[in-house]
Amino acid sequence: MENWAKPLRRVVIVGGGAAGWMSAGALSAVLKPPYEIRLVESDEIGIIGVGEATIPPIRMFNGLAKIDEAEFLKATQGTFKLGIEFVNWGRQGERYFHGFGGVGREALWPVDFSQYWLRLRALGRALPLDAYVISNMAAKANRFMLPRPDMKGSPLEALGYAYHFDAGLYARHLRKLSEARGVRRTEGKVVRVLLNEEAGPTEGHVRAVQMESGELVEGDLFLDCSGFYGLLIDKALHTGYEDWSHWLPCDRAVAVPSESTAPLLPYTRSTAHRAGWQWRIPLQHRVGNGHVYSSAHVSDDEAAGTLLKHLDGKPLADPRIIKFRTGMREQAWRRNVVAIGMSAGFVEPLESTALHLIQMGVAKLIEAFPHAGFDAVEIAEYNRQSRERYEYVRDFIVLHYHLNQRDDSEFWQACAAMAIPEKLRWRMDLYASSGRLADVNGDLFREPSWLEVMEGQNLRPRGWLALAELQGVEETAAYFKGVSETIAACVAVLPEHAEFVRRYCSSPGSR
Ligand SMILES: Cc1cc2nc3c(=O)[nH]c(=O)nc-3n(C[C@H](O)[C@H](O)[C@H](O)COP(=O)(O)OP(=O)(O)OC[C@H]3O[C@@H](n4cnc5c(N)ncnc54)[C@H](O)[C@@H]3O)c2cc1C
Incomplete structure (x- = not known):
C-alpha cells in the first residue's frame, strides 16, 4: 500500500492557545483509539490570551466538545453576554446595541x-x-x-446569549478535558519542521516537528495552531497571506485588565476613540479591556494613555501591546496541514468572531476528516467554505468602520471615504x-x-x-x-x- 493510502491516524496539533485546545477538545470528543492526538505547546512562548468575548454559536461548540456549561463558566470566571453596546460609532455621543x-x-x-x-x-x-x-x-x-x-x-x-470568559483559563479547562480523553501534551519549543522528501503524492507534506529537546513528533495530519507565527502553514509551507489592512486599518491593540466594578454587565462595550476603539469585557473577577488602534494614526503611548483614561476600575497590570495584520491565509488547508486560529487569519476582535472561526475550522475538519491520503476536492471545498466565512465576517466588520459620520479625525474620515x-x-x-x-x-x-x-x-x-x-x-x-x-x-x-x-x-x- 502506498504511504498516502495508509489510514490516517496520528493527529498533531502545534500550539496550545484557544485554537489548539479547542481543536483538541472537539477532536478528542470524536476520535477514539486507534486515533492518536498529540498537542505541542511552548510555555515560554505563551499564548495571546485576549479572546474573551464570544457569540452564541459557541454553545454549539460546547455541545460538540461535550463541555458542561456551568462547570466551564466556573472554571473560567465566565459571565453571560447578550450583545455589544457600541458607543461613539455613528457620531460621537451616540450609542446603540447589537443584541443576539x-x-x-x-x-x-x-x-x-x-x-x-x-x-x-x-x-x-x-x-x-x-x-x-x-x-x-x-x-x-x-x-x-x-x-x-x-x-x-x-x-x-x-x-x-453567549459568554465572556478568561481566555487563559478557557485553554486550561479545555486542556484538562482533552487530556482526560487521551490527548498527549508535549511542552517545549518546536525548532524545526520536517517535510517528506520522498517523491510521490506526499512529497512536501509535513512529516514531523522537531522539539528543542531533540524529540521528533511525527504525524499524518498536522493542525497549525501556532497563532501569528504560522509555524507550519507559513514558515514551512510558505502559504501566502491576503492582506486586508486597506479595509481594516487597525493593526495593534493595547490590553489591560482592571478591577471589577458593579454592576456586572451582561454585555461587551465597544467605545470608538480617535483612531480605533476600546473593548470592555466584564468577567467575574476582573474586567478585560483593550484599545484596538491604527499605528499610522496614533502612537503606542497615546493609545495606552487613552485606554487607561477610559477604564472603569483600577488597572491590575501594565498595558501589553499586541501587533497584528488583518487578513487571511490564502489556503487554510494545504497538503496535510490545516491552519486553525490566528495562523489561518485574523479579522478584528470587534464582533468577537475569532473563537467562532476556530470552532468552524475544527468542526468542518471533523466533517471532512480524511480516511487515508488527502483528496484535493475535499481540501478545495474546505478552503472555499473557510474563505467564505472569513469574508462574510470581514464585510460585517468593515461596515462598522465605513458607516460613520464622525468628522473629528482623519482616521474616521478615511474609513468613511474608503472603497469597500x-x-x-x-x-x-x-x-x-x-x-x-x-x-x-x-x-x-x-x-x-x-x-x-x-x-x-x-x-x-x-x-x-x-x-x-x-x-x-x-x-x-x-x-x-x-x-x-x-x-x-x-x-x-x-x-x-x-x-x-x-x-x-x-x-x-x-x-
Ligand atoms: C487584541 C485581540 C483581541 C481579541 N479579542 C477576541 C475576542 O474578544 N473574542 C474572540 O473570539 N477572539 C478574540 N481575539 C482572538 C483570539 O485571541 C484568538 O483567536 C485566540 O486566542 C486563538 O489564538 P491562537 O490559539 O490561534 O494563538 P495563540 O494564543 O497565540 O497560541 C499560539 C500557540 O502556539 C504556540 N507556539 C507558537 N510557536 C511555537 C513554537 N515554536 N513551538 C511550540 N509552540 C509554539 C504558543 O506557545 C501557543 O501555545 C482577539 C485577538 C486579539 C489580537
Missing part, C-alpha cells in the same frame, strides 16, 4: 418585521428598535436568565433603497444583526417595500405595542445578571 437573537417577531406577513417598523417610525408610531429586541432590553436592565424552551411563543423561549468590498456595497445599497435586508446563505450575521448596525450607525432607507402597507396602521401599531409590552414584562421578571451568575456558576475568587 431576533428583532421583533416573525409572525407578521408578508414582509419582514423591520419593514413594518420602518413604516411606523415614519409615522411617528414606533419605539426605538431596542424595544422590540429582548436581549437589548434585558442587557440595558442588567438582567439575565437562560432561555426557556418550555415557554412556547414567549420571547424567553429562545433568548440569544463589492458585496458590502450591495447590501448597504439594498437597505438604503427599501430597507431590504439581504438574505445571504451562510453568513454568520443574519438580517437582525445587519439591521441593528446599519440603523445604529444612521443608514436610513428611502422607503419600505410595497406590501408593508397591506396591513392597517392601527392594527400594526397595536401589534407592535403588544410585542414591546411582552418584552418589557419578560425583562421585569428576570434576575439581575450578577445574581444569576452567583447562583449558577460562581467562580472561586470572584466578587
Whole structure:
C-alpha cells in the first residue's frame, strides 16, 4: 500500500492557545483509539490570551466538545453576554446595541418585521428598535436568565446569549478535558519542521516537528495552531497571506485588565476613540479591556494613555501591546496541514468572531476528516467554505468602520471615504433603497444583526417595500405595542445578571 493510502491516524496539533485546545477538545470528543492526538505547546512562548468575548454559536461548540456549561463558566470566571453596546460609532455621543437573537417577531406577513417598523417610525408610531429586541432590553436592565424552551411563543423561549470568559483559563479547562480523553501534551519549543522528501503524492507534506529537546513528533495530519507565527502553514509551507489592512486599518491593540466594578454587565462595550476603539469585557473577577488602534494614526503611548483614561476600575497590570495584520491565509488547508486560529487569519476582535472561526475550522475538519491520503476536492471545498466565512465576517466588520459620520479625525474620515468590498456595497445599497435586508446563505450575521448596525450607525432607507402597507396602521401599531409590552414584562421578571451568575456558576475568587 502506498504511504498516502495508509489510514490516517496520528493527529498533531502545534500550539496550545484557544485554537489548539479547542481543536483538541472537539477532536478528542470524536476520535477514539486507534486515533492518536498529540498537542505541542511552548510555555515560554505563551499564548495571546485576549479572546474573551464570544457569540452564541459557541454553545454549539460546547455541545460538540461535550463541555458542561456551568462547570466551564466556573472554571473560567465566565459571565453571560447578550450583545455589544457600541458607543461613539455613528457620531460621537451616540450609542446603540447589537443584541443576539431576533428583532421583533416573525409572525407578521408578508414582509419582514423591520419593514413594518420602518413604516411606523415614519409615522411617528414606533419605539426605538431596542424595544422590540429582548436581549437589548434585558442587557440595558442588567438582567439575565437562560432561555426557556418550555415557554412556547414567549420571547424567553429562545433568548440569544453567549459568554465572556478568561481566555487563559478557557485553554486550561479545555486542556484538562482533552487530556482526560487521551490527548498527549508535549511542552517545549518546536525548532524545526520536517517535510517528506520522498517523491510521490506526499512529497512536501509535513512529516514531523522537531522539539528543542531533540524529540521528533511525527504525524499524518498536522493542525497549525501556532497563532501569528504560522509555524507550519507559513514558515514551512510558505502559504501566502491576503492582506486586508486597506479595509481594516487597525493593526495593534493595547490590553489591560482592571478591577471589577458593579454592576456586572451582561454585555461587551465597544467605545470608538480617535483612531480605533476600546473593548470592555466584564468577567467575574476582573474586567478585560483593550484599545484596538491604527499605528499610522496614533502612537503606542497615546493609545495606552487613552485606554487607561477610559477604564472603569483600577488597572491590575501594565498595558501589553499586541501587533497584528488583518487578513487571511490564502489556503487554510494545504497538503496535510490545516491552519486553525490566528495562523489561518485574523479579522478584528470587534464582533468577537475569532473563537467562532476556530470552532468552524475544527468542526468542518471533523466533517471532512480524511480516511487515508488527502483528496484535493475535499481540501478545495474546505478552503472555499473557510474563505467564505472569513469574508462574510470581514464585510460585517468593515461596515462598522465605513458607516460613520464622525468628522473629528482623519482616521474616521478615511474609513468613511474608503472603497469597500463589492458585496458590502450591495447590501448597504439594498437597505438604503427599501430597507431590504439581504438574505445571504451562510453568513454568520443574519438580517437582525445587519439591521441593528446599519440603523445604529444612521443608514436610513428611502422607503419600505410595497406590501408593508397591506396591513392597517392601527392594527400594526397595536401589534407592535403588544410585542414591546411582552418584552418589557419578560425583562421585569428576570434576575439581575450578577445574581444569576452567583447562583449558577460562581467562580472561586470572584466578587
Ligand atoms: C487584541 C485581540 C483581541 C481579541 N479579542 C477576541 C475576542 O474578544 N473574542 C474572540 O473570539 N477572539 C478574540 N481575539 C482572538 C483570539 O485571541 C484568538 O483567536 C485566540 O486566542 C486563538 O489564538 P491562537 O490559539 O490561534 O494563538 P495563540 O494564543 O497565540 O497560541 C499560539 C500557540 O502556539 C504556540 N507556539 C507558537 N510557536 C511555537 C513554537 N515554536 N513551538 C511550540 N509552540 C509554539 C504558543 O506557545 C501557543 O501555545 C482577539 C485577538 C486579539 C489580537
